[in-house]
Amino acid sequence: MHIITMENQVKLILEKHGKVKRDSLIPILQEIQEAEGYLSEAAIVEVGTSMKIPASKIYGVATFYNQFRFSPKGKYNILVCRGTACHVLGSSTVLKEIEKYLKIKAGQTSKDGLFSIEVVACIGACGLAPVICINGEFHAKVTSESIKKIIDNYRNFNINEN
Amino acid sequence: MKTNITVNSKIVEAEKGEKVLDVLLRNGIRIPTLCNLKDMIPTGACRMCLVENEVNGKLFTSCSYPVEDNMKIRTHSPRVLNARKTIIELLLSNHPDDCLYCPRNLNCELQSLATEMGIDRKKIYGKKNKFNSDYSSQSIVRNPDKCILCGRCVRVCEDVIGVSCIDFINRGSFTTIGTTFNKGLNTSSCVNCGQCLVVCPTAAITEKSSTEPVLAALNNPDLKVVVQYAPAISVSIAEEFGLPVGTDMNGVLNAALRKIGFDYVFDTSFTADLTIMEEVAELIDRIVNNKTLPMITSCCPAWIKYAEEFYPDLLKNVSSCKSPQQMMGAIIKSYFAKFEEIKPEKIFSVSVMPCTAKKFEAQREEFTSKGISDVDAVLTTRELVKLINQYGIDITNIDPELTDSPFLKRTSAGKIFAASGGVMEAAIRTAYYSLTGKELSKYKINETRGPNKIKKFNISIDDINLNFAVINGLGNAKGVLDDIRKGKSEYQFIEIMTCPGGCIAGGGQLINSKKDKTLKRANTLYEIDENDSTKASHQNFQIKRLYENFLENPMSHFSHDLLHTSYIERDVIL
Ligand code: SF4
Ligand code: SF4
Ligand code: FES
Numbered sequence: 001m002h003i004i005t006m007e008n009q010v011k012l013i014l015e016k017h018g019k020v021k022r023d024s025l026i027p028i029l030q031e032i033q034e035a036e037g038y039l040s041e042a043a044i045v046e047v048g049t050s051m052k053i054p055a056s057k058i059y060g061v062a063t064f065y066n067q068f069r070f071s072p073k074g075k076y077n078i079l080v081c082r083g084t085a086c087h088v089l090g091s092s093t094v095l096k097e098i099e100k101y102l103k104i105k106a107g108q109t110s111k112d113g114l115f116s117i118e119v120v121a122c123i124g125a126c127g128l129a130p131v132i133c134i135n136g137e138f139h140a141k142v143t144s145e146s147i148k149k150i151i152d153n154y155r156n157f158n159i160n161e162n
Numbered sequence: 163m164k165t166n167i168t169v170n171s172k173i174v175e176a177e178k179g180e181k182v183l184d185v186l187l188r189n190g191i192r193i194p195t196l197c198n199l200k201d202m203i204p205t206g207a208c209r210m211c212l213v214e215n216e217v218n219g220k221l222f223t224s225c226s227y228p229v230e231d232n233m234k235i236r237t238h239s240p241r242v243l244n245a246r247k248t249i250i251e252l253l254l255s256n257h258p259d260d261c262l263y264c265p266r267n268l269n270c271e272l273q274s275l276a277t278e279m280g281i282d283r284k285k286i287y288g289k290k291n292k293f294n295s296d297y298s299s300q301s302i303v304r305n306p307d308k309c310i311l312c313g314r315c316v317r318v319c320e321d322v323i324g325v326s327c328i329d330f331i332n333r334g335s336f337t338t339i340g341t342t343f344n345k346g347l348n349t350s351s352c353v354n355c356g357q358c359l360v361v362c363p364t365a366a367i368t369e370k371s372s373t374e375p376v377l378a379a380l381n382n383p384d385l386k387v388v389v390q391y392a393p394a395i396s397v398s399i400a401e402e403f404g405l406p407v408g409t410d411m412n413g414v415l416n417a418a419l420r421k422i423g424f425d426y427v428f429d430t431s432f433t434a435d436l437t438i439m440e441e442v443a444e445l446i447d448r449i450v451n452n453k454t455l456p457m458i459t460s461c462c463p464a465w466i467k468y469a470e471e472f473y474p475d476l477l478k479n480v481s482s483c484k485s486p487q488q489m490m491g492a493i494i495k496s497y498f499a500k501f502e503e504i505k506p507e508k509i510f511s512v513s514v515m516p517c518t519a520k521k522f523e524a525q526r527e528e529f530t531s532k533g534i535s536d537v538d539a540v541l542t543t544r545e546l547v548k549l550i551n552q553y554g555i556d557i558t559n560i561d562p563e564l565t566d567s568p569f570l571k572r573t574s575a576g577k578i579f580a581a582s583g584g585v586m587e588a589a590i591r592t593a594y595y596s597l598t599g600k601e602l603s604k605y606k607i608n609e610t611r612g613p614n615k616i617k618k619f620n621i622s623i624d625d626i627n628l629n630f631a632v633i634n635g636l637g638n639a640k641g642v643l644d645d646i647r648k649g650k651s652e653y654q655f656i657e658i659m660t661c662p663g664g665c666i667a668g669g670g671q672l673i674n675s676k677k678d679k680t681l682k683r684a685n686t687l688y689e690i691d692e693n694d695s696t697k698a699s700h701q702n703f704q705i706k707r708l709y710e711n712f713l714e715n716p717m718s719h720f721s722h723d724l725l726h727t728s729y730i731e732r733d734v735i736l
Contacts, residue, residue: 041343045735054320055342055735056350060329070343 009035010046025051029062038069066119071109074116076154079133080106083122089141091130095119097144098132101151114158115151167233168216182224182235183211191237194246194275196363197312198225200678202321208312210275212245213237221245247279253310254281255288264308264365269673271363272310293338298346300525301354301370301518306338309366315339315358322662324637325468327352327735339366342735351471351734353464355636355660356518356542356669369518369670372539373548379510379538380423386504389424390490391415391514393431394580394665395543397686398516401679402547402672403557408682410690413562419514420563422553426498430513432569433489434576434588436708437461438699440725441483441585442592443716445655449626454478456631456646456653459585461485463523464660465636466729473643474731482726486579487513487520488529490569491536492724497712501568511538514546516580516668519660528727542670571704574694581684582634582664583610583617586657590621590630591698597623605697611688613663613681616642618653629653635662 013031017024025047032043039062048055062068080095095106098117102110109116125131128140132147139150163178169186176185181204186193196208204226211225216234221242224235236242253272261267293306313330316339320326327350331340341350359367379387400409412429419427445457460466460481469480484492491513495506513520523529524537541549550557564570575588587610594602609619610632617632629652633639639658645651661668663680666687691697699705713721 041735044342048736054326054329054351056327056329056340059340059342059344060331063331064333 007042007046010043014047014050022051022053025053025058025061026065029058029068033068036072038072040070040072066107069107069116069118071116072113073118074109075114075158076134077116077118078151079118079120079123081121081123081125081129081131081133082119083126083129085126085129086122086131089129090143093144094130094132094142094147097147098151101148114155165229165231167229167235169235170237176229176233178231179228182213182227182229182233185229186213186224186237193224193237194278195225196271196275196310197314199314199317199361202317205313205317208310209249210246212242214239214242243279247281250276250279250281251286252288254284255286256291257310258290258307259284265368265371266365266673270365296347297370298348299352299354299370300348300522302347302352302356302359303368303370304339304347305366305368306340307366308364309339310364311337311339312363313339314361314363315367318357318361319352322635322637323353323355323357323464323660324640325351325353325355328358345735349735351468351736353467353471353636353660354519354522354669355464357661358669359518360669360671360673369542369544370521371545372521372541373545375539376510376512376541376549379512382510384508385510386425386502386508387423387510387512388426388428388494388498389419389512389514390428390430390433390487390494391419391546392487392516392520392580392665393429393434393577393584393687394516394668394671394683395514395546397580397683398543398666398671398679399547399550399557401674405558406682407679408686410686411557413564414557414560416565417560417563418550418555418557421555421560422549424512426502426566427563428490428494428569429565429572429576430486430490431572431576431579432565432702432704433486433493434579434585435573435699435702435705436489436493436725437483437486437579437585438575438588438592439705439709439716440489440721441481442589442596444481444483445589445593446596447717449628449654456651456656457481458655459657461579461585462519462659463517464519465639465658467519467522467732468636468639468660470729470732471734471736473647476643476646477729477731479646480729482728484529484725484727485520485523486576487515487523487540488536488727489725491524491529493569493708493712495534495536496724497708498568506534511536512541513537513539514541514543516543516665516670517661518542518669520670528729543668543672544670547672568707569704571696571702573696573699573702574691575697575699576702577694578687578691580665581611581687582659582662583612583632583657584664584687585659586610586630586632586655588699589655589657592700594623595698595700597626601698606691610657611684615662628655631656633658634664636660 044058045055048058102115104110106117106119132139165178166173167176174189194210196210206223206226211223212221213224214236216236291307296304328339379385396412396415397410401407416427448457458480460483491511494511499506521540524540529536578584587607615634615638620629631653666683667680
């Protein structure tokens with residue numbers, strides 16, 4: 001099997017864009033995130049060097065957009081729907097509760113690498129509101145209480161798996 | 163093209179296309195501004211400078227709006243005043259409100275604008291900012307809680323210094339100023355120049371204070387506390403004590419430092435002379451023996467860090483001479499310690515510098531041997547002024563004194579180091595003597611002086627034709643450095659100073675954005691030079707004695723150990 005390292009990956013993407021202009025910064029970052037799952041420091045520095053933009057500027061631009069994350073996703077990525085229906089039924093409390101329980105904020109990954117939280121506009125499952133989705137599995141009508149159990153289940157599952 | 167506009171019902175002459183703000187200021191109307199920076203493209207970010215268009219009743223930002231024919235504006239109408247007041251109230255809504263304990267208390271633009279707008283109570287309550295402060299740098303402390311997001315620091319760091327290690331990160335109410343990945347400034351390419359903190363209207367960026375260790379040393383009976391002050395200091399503090407900007411306080415400064423309790427007082431201009439002896443010897447060696455050229459000055463620690471980060475391949479071009487601060491530090495703990503029979507470890511060596519990067523420089527590994535640093539603590543001009551005030555010294559009412567032996571004498575060549583071009587001018591005076599055995603007929607070298615960003619010129623000494631460049635502001639260095647990299651440089655010798663104007667406009671100087679003091683300070687320096695009877699470093703008899711008694715010759719084995727160093731590539735986030 002041919003292993004593509006992260007560095008090569010970023011280089012390939014940059015090469016593909018050829019002589020890059022500043023306008024292509026966002027598409028390039030998007031592609032890197034697509035390939036790597038997140039924007040690493042190394043990737044940002046690499047993009048900066050090749051586009052002759054200071055890394056601070058790239059980080060500044062990237063943090064302006066919600067779509068970029070700066071740490072790898074956890075083994076279990078929790079999508080929290082913040083669409084209108086979910087909002088009406090209390091998704092903001094759900095999000096806060098998850099953040100509190102995992103001691104991380106949306107966009108971050110827990111220290112053990114197990115969980116990450118991502119906020120999405122609308123998953124399109126309004127009937128199940130408030131809904132979260134963990135690695136493709138939907139959890140309907142979650143509450144502050146049920147959410148802890150759900151997270152614990154994944155944690156236990158992970159322990160048994162190992 | 164000239165045109166007339168109406169300001170507060172009065173006709174005022176203006177240039178079409180110039181910014182409305184400039185017309186108003188010229189006509190004696192004060193307009194509050196926050197994001198605006200002199201000589202830089204306005205961003206219109208803070209909206210503090212709003213004025214009213216009398217014709218359509220709209221408010222617009224005067225800093226960014228160009229003059230048009232038949233403009234009619236009102237600068238202090240109720241609407242304008244109200245809008246400005248609301249802006250300040252909003253800025254205050256999430257502000258920490260701890261003025262009394264703030265390093266910028268009574269010298270804060272936000273505070274004075276609040277007073278000016280007549281704000282006498284908190285009207286808008288927002289959630290108070292709670293970011294982490296960044297103490298990672300040896301020179302600069304960042305406290306984003308106090309940041310009002312004017313963006314001045316970001317622009318200075320990018321456009322004036324050419325470093326760009328900070329930017330706006332995140333957005334909306336989470337916006338803050340930070341480095342890549344919001345890590346500590348010490349992991350970034352920050353060169354510690356302090357120009358960001360000089361333009362910051364609040365205490366969101368300040369210096370790392372060394373006052374406490376200095377006070378502790380002064381109160382420790384076991385230590386001899388020695389102080390040196392940079393050539394810029396004596397011409398940079400007068401205004402703080404109600405004297406005209408640029409007044410030379412030299413002798414009085416010596417007296418004040420002794421009153422504070424320093425046991426020995428030295429002027430770094432002495433080792434500026436020493437730097438010239440070593441640097442000129444190095445330059446001539448490079449020229450005569452076909453070694454790496456151009457040679458670039460090494461006095462400015464911000465430039466050195468920049469070179470280590472952005473141009474490590476050009477470190478061989480950088481002079482191996484330590485800076486005057488470090489040379490003084492090195493001879494204090496060697497020659498002077500012997501002279502006075504004090505053990506080096508019993509000496510606490512303080513320097514007063516117009517510079518925040520000197521704090522970083524003093525703690526570099528290169529300048530420590532066997533656990534003893536050449537310089538133990540660096541105070542900025544601001545910290546010195548605080549000490550003078552704390553010790554209740556009435557500087558307008560004390561008698562001048564001299565510096566201490568054995569470094570009593572400085573030449574005016576060492577003194578002009580404080581202005582951009584000064585090192586170059588001093589070096590040429592001594593280089594001429596070294597190459598020809600004769601003194602220059604005219605010491606003044608006009609081409610090195612003045613505010614130009616790059617000062618290029620050419621001088622023939624005997625039959626050697628030499629090209630020189632003075633880079634005034636680190637942001638102007640790139641082109642010249644890229645040429646060296648490409649092997650296309652025409653120069654033999656280049657001076658680089660990070661702060662535009664040189665050390666007299668350094669990042670450690672008193673903060674008052676309203677007045678431009680650089681020119682006045684430079685004029686005083688050149689006046690001192692004009693009136694001095696020894697204008698070249700090699701004429702300093704105490705420098706001669708130092709060589710006779712201790713160092714032997716410039717570039718000797720001894721000087722090499724004590725006064726020279728080398729640098730290596732530095733790995734930071736660029
Ligand atoms: S100290 Fe100089 S280099 Fe560092 S952030 Fe401030 S302006 Fe930029
Ligand atoms: S840190 Fe200071 S200069 Fe920079 S944006 Fe904030 S208030 Fe303005
Ligand atoms: S000073 Fe004009 S918008 Fe800030």
